[in-house]
Amino acid sequence: MTDSRPGASRDAPRIAYDGRLVCALEVTDLERSLDWYQQALGFEVVHRLDAWGWAELSTHLPGVGIGLGEVEQPHIEGGxxxxxxxxxxxxxxxxxxxxxxxxxxxxxxxxxxxxxxxxxxxxxxxxxxxxxxxx
Known part of the structure; x- marks a missing residue:
C-alpha cells in the first residue's frame, strides 16, 4: 500500500513501534506524586532513577505508562x-x-x-x- 499524501515518499522509513506508550509529566515533588498516583489511580512504580528525579509507573492499560519527572516549575498550561x-x-x-x-x-x-x-x-x-x- 502506498502513501498518497502530498509530499509522502515511497522510500520513507516507517516507524517500528514496540507497543509501549509513556506519557511524561512534570511534578514538583516526586515522592508526593508517586504516593498520589499509587493511592488515587492504583498505578505501580516499575522504574526509578532517583539521580534524575524520574519514575515510571504502570497503568492498568497494557503498554501504557506514566512517567514523572521532578522539576522546580512544572509547565502544565495548554498540555x-x-x-x-x-x-x-x-x-x-x-x-x-x-x-x-x-x-x-x-x-x-x-x-x-x-x-x-x-x-x-x-x-x-x-x-x-x-x-x-x-x-
Whole structure:
C-alpha cells in the first residue's frame, strides 16, 4: 500500500513501534506524586532513577505508562488531558474525591454518548475520566 499524501515518499522509513506508550509529566515533588498516583489511580512504580528525579509507573492499560519527572516549575498550561476510560465514573470519582482530588466542575454528559469528569494531580496536570453511555 502506498502513501498518497502530498509530499509522502515511497522510500520513507516507517516507524517500528514496540507497543509501549509513556506519557511524561512534570511534578514538583516526586515522592508526593508517586504516593498520589499509587493511592488515587492504583498505578505501580516499575522504574526509578532517583539521580534524575524520574519514575515510571504502570497503568492498568497494557503498554501504557506514566512517567514523572521532578522539576522546580512544572509547565502544565495548554498540555494534553490524559483520559482514562472507566466502567463506573461515579465510583471512580468518589474514590478520587475521598483523596481530596480537585475536579473541574461536575461530571458532564456529552452528546448523549459519553460522561466526562476532569480532574488534576497535585501539581495541576490535567486528567479525565470517560465513561461510555449505553445506547
Amino acid at each position: 494534553p488531558a490524559i483520559t482514562f476510560g472507566v466502567t463506573d465514573i461515579d465510583s471512580a470519582r468518589r474514590h478520587l474525591e475521598s483523596l481530596d482530588t480537585r475536579f473541574d466542575g461536575e461530571t458532564r454528559l456529552v452528546a448523549d454518548e459519553v460522561r466526562l469528569a476532569t480532574f488534576y494531580d497535585p501539581d495541576g496536570n490535567t486528567f479525565m475520566l470517560s465513561e461510555r453511555v449505553a445506547s
